[in-house]
Amino acid sequence: MAEKKTTGRRAGMDRRDFLKTAGLAGAGAVAGMGGIVGSAAPAAAAVAGPLGRAADLPPRKGQRVVVVGGGWSGLTLAKYLKKANADFDVVLVEPNAMFMSCPLSNLWLGGVIGIDILLHSYVEAARNNGYVWLQAMLVQLDREKRRAWTTAGYIDYDYIVLAPGIDYDYPSLGVKDPAEAAIVAQAYPAAFKPGSEHLSLKEKLDNFEEGTFVLNVPPGNYRCLPGPYERACMIASYFKKEGIKGKVLLLDPNEEPTIKAEGFLKAFEELYKDVLEYHTATTITGVDVGKNQVITEFGEIEFADASLYPRVRAARLIEDLGLNDPKSRQYEAKIDPFFYNVPGDLHTYVTGDSRSQPFSKSGNTANTEAKVVAKIIAARAAGKEPKWESPNTICYSMVNTDPNESIMVDAKYTFTKDKGWDFTDVKLITERSRQLGKANIEWGKGLYRDMFM
Amino acid sequence: MTEKTDRRQFIRLCGRTAAAMAVARAAGHRVIAPAFALENPPRVRLVKADGSPLKAKDLPLHANWIFHYPYHSSPALLIKLDDPAPPTEVEDKDGKAYTWPGGVGPDKNIVAYAAICAHALSYDSKETAFLNYRRERNQMTGHGRVITCCAHASVYDPAAGAKVLAGPAKFPLAAVLLEHRAETDELFAVGLIGSELYGEFFKAYRKELRKAFGRSRYKKMVEGDVVAMPVKEYSEDAIKC
Numbered sequence: 001m002a003e004k005k006t007t008g009r010r011a012g013m014d015r016r017d018f019l020k021t022a023g024l025a026g027a028g029a030v031a032g033m034g035g036i037v038g039s040a041a042p043a044a045a046a047v048a049g050p051l052g053r054a055a056d057l058p059p060r061k062g063q064r065v066v067v068v069g070g071g072w073s074g075l076t077l078a079k080y081l082k083k084a085n086a087d088f089d090v091v092l093v094e095p096n097a098m099f100m101s102c103p104l105s106n107l108w109l110g111g112v113i114g115i116d117i118l119l120h121s122y123v124e125a126a127r128n129n130g131y132v133w134l135q136a137m138l139v140q141l142d143r144e145k146r147r148a149w150t151t152a153g154y155i156d157y158d159y160i161v162l163a164p165g166i167d168y169d170y171p172s173l174g175v176k177d178p179a180e181a182a183i184v185a186q187a188y189p190a191a192f193k194p195g196s197e198h199l200s201l202k203e204k205l206d207n208f209e210e211g212t213f214v215l216n217v218p219p220g221n222y223r224c225l226p227g228p229y230e231r232a233c234m235i236a237s238y239f240k241k242e243g244i245k246g247k248v249l250l251l252d253p254n255e256e257p258t259i260k261a262e263g264f265l266k267a268f269e270e271l272y273k274d275v276l277e278y279h280t281a282t283t284i285t286g287v288d289v290g291k292n293q294v295i296t297e298f299g300e301i302e303f304a305d306a307s308l309y310p311r312v313r314a315a316r317l318i319e320d321l322g323l324n325d326p327k328s329r330q331y332e333a334k335i336d337p338f339f340y341n342v343p344g345d346l347h348t349y350v351t352g353d354s355r356s357q358p359f360s361k362s363g364n365t366a367n368t369e370a371k372v373v374a375k376i377i378a379a380r381a382a383g384k385e386p387k388w389e390s391p392n393t394i395c396y397s398m399v400n401t402d403p404n405e406s407i408m409v410d411a412k413y414t415f416t417k418d419k420g421w422d423f424t425d426v427k428l429i430t431e432r433s434r435q436l437g438k439a440n441i442e443w444g445k446g447l448y449r450d451m452f453m
Numbered sequence: 454m455t456e457k458t459d460r461r462q463f464i465r466l467c468g469r470t471a472a473a474m475a476v477a478r479a480a481g482h483r484v485i486a487p488a489f490a491l492e493n494p495p496r497v498r499l500v501k502a503d504g505s506p507l508k509a510k511d512l513p514l515h516a517n518w519i520f521h522y523p524y525h526s527s528p529a530l531l532i533k534l535d536d537p538a539p540p541t542e543v544e545d546k547d548g549k550a551y552t553w554p555g556g557v558g559p560d561k562n563i564v565a566y567a568a569i570c571a572h573a574l575s576y577d578s579k580e581t582a583f584l585n586y587r588r589e590r591n592q593m594t595g596h597g598r599v600i601t602c603c604a605h606a607s608v609y610d611p612a613a614g615a616k617v618l619a620g621p622a623k624f625p626l627a628a629v630l631l632e633h634r635a636e637t638d639e640l641f642a643v644g645l646i647g648s649e650l651y652g653e654f655f656k657a658y659r660k661e662l663r664k665a666f667g668r669s670r671y672k673k674m675v676e677g678d679v680v681a682m683p684v685k686e687y688s689e690d691a692i693k694c
Contacts, residue, residue, distance in 0.1 A: 446570075
């Protein structure tokens, strides 16, 4: 599939960069080895640099569980693994210097909350919860020997959980050439992988003078289903407040919002009639950076600025390690749908937005799922039968900032042989209210406490 | 204050807490002592905003009131239920069973619980009360006659030791032990049992609690008379969800 050639900027290019700086003779070969079990992993004696030495970690006390990725899934896992078994030696491998939350970030874009609410310390999380944070990135894995190579050295482990999140699939926007994809990503960052992309989007809004600001909803199951709709509301609300002569144009390949449709449509109609245009059944098939245009099947759309959200895929790492499900168009990991382990390997797990179950790729899903997976691993480490529990997706969306008003949905998941996965226990509040607006912010604060305290 | 040092204040039952539990035992219920109870809990009288004693008969049915106990900064909900609430066995955060001694007052229907969510510590402040008792069914969870924390939809049964009925909370709200003096119809808060969360509560909110309740006062225990009032008068927003 030609579509396989995505940028995978963080997982792919950074790793290559690292290997270059590490000055490894066979760097390309190492990067390409992708988790072939029992393969010729770098031989310690022959390799200089971090791949040839053990990571600096406190002496291993109990069974070691390595958690790769310090997002909502990994952070919750690290903490709750320790809660499930205080003897676990838990190492969280995360390259970012600090945590920034994607959930609630639209509220920051809309001027509702300060950025401090979104920023948190990995040092605090690790110290408060009795695990170790290794500021590094996973580059190679030998699942048979249970050794993980990171940019800060290798780690021997008993269990490993991969929670690397998402990457973007730029070919889905009609941008097939990786070099061009890198340009599009810089020109119109999607801002669903928190950090610089979000700061960049905020910068765009702060500097916006007039004209059309294009946002889009990607196809498939993407991170934060209500995110693009909520973001459209927040930006429209900002335009309104600032008296900016502009409008938000939201392009959606679906016939209606993918979630909380009634609540969003009411907000579009009642609050943003003059500043927000919502085009349904519209797929982006190309992007022209030079002309500031997106191409759809209905023609070209020129804009003053944009933030374009390609189809989401499991983080490139999953494919690099050979763990993606060949049937998954989004390169999601092939795992046991109830117990999250790689088939036939009870020591390797994949959670969070790289999972293959069609759960909502949301912070609350990742948080509740991680608690279940922590118990699954603790049970197996103790020789007990694990138990499945449904993750829970509690999801607020702010639709107004004058005053702050939100809508919400709360759902769980169920599996049946004939239907597969489906939502269950769905509670939907489409009537926006100020009180839910307050609950919305507290939802985030509560879960930051849950992960960092 | 770390969770550890705070926990030292919670030891096996003594004094008033034991006395309150004995009431349940005397009524013929099997009583399991909680693993944690506040050591030397203050005994305070509940009064109305004007300083006059709050009598059981003054508390309206379905009351969703607030007072502070055991610390000046730690909120508790005071609730008058439809029906008598008998002693109930519940489990604390470590899975250990304990007996919640039941409602007090002439109709055994007055109960009190910490208004700090056992899930992620959302609480009732002057700005916003996230935990409320409501008789009507709420939209978010479909439950009625329950305490709901609207941040993440945890639902607690006030008639059964604040047992978790739904949502992400894993254990009941801490229970404030009440005493009713029949001769005067007055109400007293005399102890606290269940799962200790105050170490984490102070850690999470130290800055705002200092500001709202005083730099050192926020972590001092209450004494004498303590004012109870409807949540909707105490808080700008009693969140409905």
